[in-house]
Amino acid sequence: MTGYEWIIPVILTVITAATPLVFAGIGELVTEKSGVLNLGIEGMMLVGAVTAFVTATVTGNYFLAVIAAAGAGAFMAFLFGILTLSLMANQVATGLALTLFGVGISALIGQDFVGQPVQAIPKVDIAGLSDLPVVGQILFGQDPLVYLSFIMAIGVSWFLYKTKAGLILRAVGDSHDSAHSIGYSVVTIRYLAVMFGGAMSGIGGAYLSLIYTPMWAENMTSGRGWIALALIVFATWKPSLVIVGAYMFGGITILQLHAQAAGFDVPSQILSMLPYVATIVVLVIISKDESRIRKHAPACIGKIFHPAS
Amino acid sequence: MLLKIEKRPEASQLMVYATPIFALILTILTGSFLFHFLGVDPVEGLRNFFIKPIDNTYGATELLVKATPLILCAIGLSVGFRANVWNIGAEGQLTMGAIFGGGVFVYFHDVDSVFLLPMMIVMGAIGGALWAAIPAFLKTRFNANEILTSLMLVYVALLVLSLLVHGSWRDPDGFNFPESRLFSDSATMPILIEGTRLHFGTIIALFAVLGTWIMLSKTLIGFQVKVIGAAPKAGGYAGFSQKKIIWFSLLFGGAMAGLAGVSEVSGPVGQLLPSISPGYGFTAIIVAFLGRLHPVGIIFAGLLMALTYLGGETAQINLGLPVAVTGVFQGMVLFYLLACDVLVNFRIRFTLFGRAAS
Numbered sequence: 001m002t003g004y005e006w007i008i009p010v011i012l013t014v015i016t017a018a019t020p021l022v023f024a025g026i027g028e029l030v031t032e033k034s035g036v037l038n039l040g041i042e043g044m045m046l047v048g049a050v051t052a053f054v055t056a057t058v059t060g061n062y063f064l065a066v067i068a069a070a071g072a073g074a075f076m077a078f079l080f081g082i083l084t085l086s087l088m089a090n091q092v093a094t095g096l097a098l099t100l101f102g103v104g105i106s107a108l109i110g111q112d113f114v115g116q117p118v119q120a121i122p123k124v125d126i127a128g129l130s131d132l133p134v135v136g137q138i139l140f141g142q143d144p145l146v147y148l149s150f151i152m153a154i155g156v157s158w159f160l161y162k163t164k165a166g167l168i169l170r171a172v173g174d175s176h177d178s179a180h181s182i183g184y185s186v187v188t189i190r191y192l193a194v195m196f197g198g199a200m201s202g203i204g205g206a207y208l209s210l211i212y213t214p215m216w217a218e219n220m221t222s223g224r225g226w227i228a229l230a231l232i233v234f235a236t237w238k239p240s241l242v243i244v245g246a247y248m249f250g251g252i253t254i255l256q257l258h259a260q261a262a263g264f265d266v267p268s269q270i271l272s273m274l275p276y277v278a279t280i281v282v283l284v285i286i287s288k289d290e291s292r293i294r295k296h297a298p299a300c301i302g303k304i305f306h307p308a309s
Numbered sequence: 310m311l312l313k314i315e316k317r318p319e320a321s322q323l324m325v326y327a328t329p330i331f332a333l334i335l336t337i338l339t340g341s342f343l344f345h346f347l348g349v350d351p352v353e354g355l356r357n358f359f360i361k362p363i364d365n366t367y368g369a370t371e372l373l374v375k376a377t378p379l380i381l382c383a384i385g386l387s388v389g390f391r392a393n394v395w396n397i398g399a400e401g402q403l404t405m406g407a408i409f410g411g412g413v414f415v416y417f418h419d420v421d422s423v424f425l426l427p428m429m430i431v432m433g434a435i436g437g438a439l440w441a442a443i444p445a446f447l448k449t450r451f452n453a454n455e456i457l458t459s460l461m462l463v464y465v466a467l468l469v470l471s472l473l474v475h476g477s478w479r480d481p482d483g484f485n486f487p488e489s490r491l492f493s494d495s496a497t498m499p500i501l502i503e504g505t506r507l508h509f510g511t512i513i514a515l516f517a518v519l520g521t522w523i524m525l526s527k528t529l530i531g532f533q534v535k536v537i538g539a540a541p542k543a544g545g546y547a548g549f550s551q552k553k554i555i556w557f558s559l560l561f562g563g564a565m566a567g568l569a570g571v572s573e574v575s576g577p578v579g580q581l582l583p584s585i586s587p588g589y590g591f592t593a594i595i596v597a598f599l600g601r602l603h604p605v606g607i608i609f610a611g612l613l614m615a616l617t618y619l620g621g622e623t624a625q626i627n628l629g630l631p632v633a634v635t636g637v638f639q640g641m642v643l644f645y646l647l648a649c650d651v652l653v654n655f656r657i658r659f660t661l662f663g664r665a666a667s
Contacts, residue, residue: 039456088654093598093647096643097640097644101640101641101643102640104633104634104636104639105633108636108637218633223460226460233457269469269472272468273465283458287454306316
């Protein structure tokens with residue numbers, strides 16, 4: 001193995017870059033499967049990030065910090081739900097509003113915490129196996145949230161395709177009128193899906209401010225919420241592919257960081273563009289085949305539901 | 310007693326104009342609570358936020374200075390939003406306009422000509438339009454979602470600007486600061502009122518508003534934009550090309566944002582810096598909606614949002630409030646507007662029983 005030791009730290013950093021995207025992506029996937037397009041991920045992640053950071057600094061309790069971030073994200077999503085589900089506002093415009101509001105409110109909450117350090121959430125050591133050569137730290141020595149992200153992804157996949165509740169949720173997303181006419185409460189189901197998405201985005205934000213870069217800075221998500229949205233299209237609404245996409249984007253982010261550190265003779269700004277350019281390229285490749293998108297996208301996505309009375 | 314939301318047979322025209330006012334009132338009410346929560350007397354807070362910044366001539370001109378880029382960006386976005394083209398990358402197009410316009414000066418800085426500024430303005434519009442052409446091309450050719458592509462390009466544009474001012478466009482006499490040369494007089498927007506920062510860009514914005522109004526109400530392309538937005542199928546039957554409208558609204562929006570960018574750098578900013586806009590391109594989204602996507606409405610909404618920038622600064626200086634309050638106010642306005650808009654298409658009925666006798 002000599003000569004390849006550098007690859008382990010690279011893989012470890014890819015995991016930390018990918019995990020917030022897994023959370024946000026999986027959450028938004030459930031939201032979109034129920035037929036709602038929430039463009040406010042960036043705002044919910046920011047509010048989650050600041051809530052987690054403030055809670056962790058004040059109480060020193062990471063568990064509480066992550067729960068608080070999930071709660072704050074879910075609350076933001078609840079606001080989105082009131083507007084789009086109860087008051088039938090345009091989902092695109094409301095999602096944008098949620099992001100703009102989230103940027104403002106998170107900056108306000110976090111203003112006294114800018115530049116303060118916080119201890120990153122410690123990594124675990126499952127069954128004492130993290131000392132195993134090569135795979136030890138990668139498989140058994142991550143922070144708890146990395147494992148949670150995989151549990152959530154598998155859980156969501158199981159929920160959507162193996163349970164009755166998941167079937168109902170998908171039915172609501174594909175034909176809200178039919179689901180309504182056989183007696184399901186479209187609005188309630190969508191509220192739950194939207195709030196789950198918010199909670200996941202909140203945890204994704206918490207990961208950024210407690211682990212990826214343990215600090216708070218205004219706008220620290222720098223577009224990750226939007227990249228998560230692109231991930232769903234990339235994944236053609238499949239949970240397993242959301243993970244693949246998240247790790248791909250994590251890889252690109254880390255690649256450019258390592259390239260900068262290695263002193264490549266390319267301006268750092270060009271390298272920093274890579275994740276954004278890659279997002280565009282991937283979107284183009286996937287969207288090119290219009291029929292494939294139409295086949296997988298929930299049919300009612302973005303449409304307003306008003307029960308005919 | 311129960312609340313019941315009923316669809317109106319027709320959209321209420323009264324509510325179209327009333328809901329922005331409702332939204333404003335609700336924002337001010339919530340703002341009072343926010344001030345109270347931040348430990349500031351609400352009356353004092355509101356006075357510092359909404360009145361004090363503009364109770365003098367200089368303040369009033371500053372309002373116009375801040376409103377100019379907002380109105381320019383919003384007028385461009387409003388055309389797209391009418392046609393259901395969701396360009397949310399105005400911030401990037403503004404940045405590209407500043408780069409193209411400012412670039413003219415960087416390369417011709419020793420030229421002292423009356424044509425320099427007009428050249429910069431034209432290049433600014435072209436730069437913004439070119440940047441918006443990318444999402445237009447990707448949307449029409451590859452069906453790629455313009456929301457995501459235009460937003461990703463914001464980050465790319467900001468990095469391009471950073472690259473240039475850190476690199477080849479850096480002022481050779483600038484002590485290595487990441488800044489371009491200061492723009493010369495012939496590259497600077499003429500000042501309209503001596504002793505203020507009010508500049509020619511405001512006139513450009515007014516002409517843009519007027520031009521857009523005429524375009525929307527009197528020309529075929531304006532009609533097509535409205536039809537495609539309101540009833541895409543009807544537009545299809547009439548033979549209007551969806552792709553043409555996507556191209557048109559993105560190029561138009563990009564050009565307007567580009568104008569905003571060049572008028573900022575050759576106006577109040579006066580040089581190219583790594584950061585040239587406090588998010589005007591994003592706030593313009595709020596301006597467009599609050600102005601009901603109508604040119605005249607956008608002027609009022611632009612002034613109001615400009616006031617939130619000034620108010621945030623005044624509140625920071627006089628009351629020690631964080632400048633982030635501005636963003637919260639802006640977000641709240643849009644939230645409340647979207648919430649109140651339910652009244653345009655629906656009416657809320659109070660019923661004594663679960664179901665109203667219809």
